[in-house]
Amino acid sequence: MTTAQLLAADGILLPESTLQTGWFSVLAAFVAINTVMYVALAIAKVLPKVYPRDWLPRRYTRSETRSIYPETPEGEQAKAAAATDTRLAR
Template identity: 65%
Template sequence: MHVWGILLPESALREEFVAVLAAFVAINTILYVTLSVAKILPKVYVQDWISTRNRRSETRSIDPDAPV
């Protein structure tokens, strides 16, 4: 009979270290998925939502009839 892997006894899976490791892996997975989804979505610029009057009152174009 061939052994394809190492089987742990049930008592080893109930150790506090295994629970902490499982919690760490779960949090790490959630963070990785969140960052991956955020990277896929288009960038959001807050300046586009806030109306500021940082526009020139006169055009600086070489075309004098250019819109302001």
């Protein structure tokens, strides 16, 4: 067997001088960052969607009424509407 066959059998495909060059270090860093990004995206895809608005306090009441009868209290709006409808029906 030749030296190239022995090195390929051990999993070493490139000579050590190539592995210690600057461009190979940049390539290795790029591959590492890319791998971490894809792992993070895959994990984010598996997890349920997060809605930050659910964590913030909510106000369920309006600061002013938006009714068509703004002068009447909340409970009396239906009564006023019913009285108006009965007068129109006569």
